[in-house]
Amino acid sequence: MNEFDLVGAQFLRRKGLSAAPMGVRGRNIAPAGNARTVDLSGFLVAPGIIDLHGDAFERHLAPRRGVVKDLVPALISTDAELAANGITTAILAQFWSWEGGMRSPAFAKGLLEALSGEIGMITDCRVQLRFETHMLQHYAEFECVVDRYGIKYVVFNDHLPHKALTCGKRPPRLTMQALKGGRSPETHLNLMRSLHAQSAEVRPSIAELVKRFRSKNVHMGSHDDTSGEVRQWWRSIGVGISEFPKSFGAAKNAREGGDTIVLGAPNIVRGGSHSSNVSARDLVMRGLCDVLASDYHYPALRQAALKLVAEGDVSLSASWGLISERPAEILGLSDRGVLECGRRADLVIICPKTGQIGATMVAGRFSFLAGEVADRFIK
Numbered sequence: 001m002n003e004f005d006l007v008g009a010q011f012l013r014r015k016g017l018s019a020a021p022m023g024v025r026g027r028n029i030a031p032a033g034n035a036r037t038v039d040l041s042g043f044l045v046a047p048g049i050i051d052l053h054g055d056a057f058e059r060h061l062a063p064r065r066g067v068v069k070d071l072v073p074a075l076i077s078t079d080a081e082l083a084a085n086g087i088t089t090a091i092l093a094q095f096w097s098w099e100g101g102m103r104s105p106a107f108a109k110g111l112l113e114a115l116s117g118e119i120g121m122i123t124d125c126r127v128q129l130r131f132e133t134h135m136l137q138h139y140a141e142f143e144c145v146v147d148r149y150g151i152k153y154v155v156f157n158d159h160l161p162h163k164a165l166t167c168g169k170r171p172p173r174l175t176m177q178a179l180k181g182g183r184s185p186e187t188h189l190n191l192m193r194s195l196h197a198q199s200a201e202v203r204p205s206i207a208e209l210v211k212r213f214r215s216k217n218v219h220m221g222s223h224d225d226t227s228g229e230v231r232q233w234w235r236s237i238g239v240g241i242s243e244f245p246k247s248f249g250a251a252k253n254a255r256e257g258g259d260t261i262v263l264g265a266p267n268i269v270r271g272g273s274h275s276s277n278v279s280a281r282d283l284v285m286r287g288l289c290d291v292l293a294s295d296y297h298y299p300a301l302r303q304a305a306l307k308l309v310a311e312g313d314v315s316l317s318a319s320w321g322l323i324s325e326r327p328a329e330i331l332g333l334s335d336r337g338v339l340e341c342g343r344r345a346d347l348v349i350i351c352p353k354t355g356q357i358g359a360t361m362v363a364g365r366f367s368f369l370a371g372e373v374a375d376r377f378i379k
Contacts, residue, residue, distance in 0.1 A: 001364075003036065004023070004037070005022070005023045005035045005037045007038070008040050009041065009042075009044060009045045011045045012044060012317065013317075022339060024345045024361070027363040027364040028344060028345055028364065029343050029345050030341055038376055040373070043349050043352070043373065044352045045349050046350060047320065047324035047346065047348070048088025048089065048336065048347050048361070049086045049089075049301050049324060050087075050331075051087050051089070051323075052262055052327045052331070053091055053093045053128060053243060054087075054091065054293060054296075055094075055295070061078075061111075075121060076119065079121040079125070079367070082298060082367075083123055084357065084360070085301065085302060086301070086360050087294075087298060088347075089124040089328075089336065090123050091126050091128045092111075092127050093128045095132070096108045096132065096138070096142055096145075098191060099177065105142075108129065108145070109145060112127060116149065122367040127153075128154070128155055129142070130157050132158065133157065134158065134196070134199065136205055139205060146213070146218065152217070153218070153219045153221075154213060154218055155222070155223050156220070156234075157223045157224070160195055160196055161192070162196060165192060165193060166196075171189070171192065174188065210238050211237075220241065221240075221242065221243045224243070224244055225247075227247055227250055227253075228252060228253030231245065232257065235259055241260045241262060242259050243293075244262065244263060254288070255288050261291070262290065263283060263293070264280060264292070264295035265293060265294055265295065265301045265305075266295050266296060268304040269307060281308070281313070289322065290326050290330065291322055291326050292323050293327075302348075302357065305320050305323050324337050324338070325337040344363050344364075346361065346363065347360075348360050348361075349373050358370060358373025359373045359377070
């Protein structure tokens with residue numbers, strides 16, 4: 001069992017930076033005293049990062065076209081990447097979609113089954129299922145899977161190219177998407193057309209499914225809200241998280257309605273959206289952000305939080321809170337997210353000059369330890 005006192009560092013606590021030492025006793029943070037001392041002078045100790053939505057794990061599961069057959073080694077590799085980026089709790093955003101391939105229901109069930117076994121991951125990895133709303137024939141099975149694996153976070157997506165389908169046109173990138181899903185372009189197009197034809201039945205079906213999930217305390221979000229009207233409808237049926245709103249109007253409506261707003265950290269690192277949507281930095285500056293998520297790039301969480309501080313936009317406490325305390329609160333994870341005695345020892349040790357991570361700890365166990373920080377612990 002790990003027992004040591006961390007001294008000399010700057011500790012990022014709720015009220016800001018503090019030089020007061022901190023103890024680790026087994027799984028938890030504790031008062032310092034009467035344990036081996038580790039001098040971390042020159043380093044910053046911050047709460048472990050909680051990623052509310054990330055799909056970069058897909059690169060480990062399918063490094064090229066086609067899914068690896070044994071998911072366990074790929075998940076172990078994902079664990080290592082998460083740890084190297086200071087992520088202590090990761091919500092793996094997995095599709096349940098008509099798109100096929102890695103987004104298929106079959107793949108989702110395989111991932112859940114793999115994660116349910118003892119595979120040696122240190123990062124606390126959980127699954128968010130992203131359900132495509134037009135899959136009316138899948139509602140019953142999807143609900144059973146959510147129950148069976150204890151899924152507590154569901155997000156609703158609609159990736160159908162409705163505009164093209166309504167006009168009778170072939171959607172863009174049809175052939176590429178069909179090949180990813182393991183289908184011919186004609187089969188893929190016919191599937192999209194059949195799902196699109198059910199559009200009138202979708203909203204009533206979603207409303208009933210949401211009602212059942214709410215009774216089971218499942219957190220629910222909508223993805224890529226395009227407008228305030230869209231966000232208002234989701235809120236009206238009980239879906240209170242807005243993931244990656246695509247417009248200022250959608251984010252503004254979410255804030256006015258008391259909803260949670262999740263933005264993509266890569267948007268901030270890049271300086272704007274890769275798909276020409278609203279700027280995440282602008283939303284943060286307007287107070288229209290509760291959480292930053294990695295989206296498709298795990299390093300972006302740390303980078304975005306530090307960039308907001310470097311550019312003078314927000315304080316370190318406020319910026320880091322977007323990737324630690326706030327996501328913990330939203331998911332009801334009251335045992336983590338801040339450096340307080342009695343909380344889990346989920347923490348990250350950072351070099352302030354470079355922003356590089358020297359160590360990541362999950363419930364008192366190192367998931368990553370390297371460089372000068374490793375030297376100080378090993379002495």
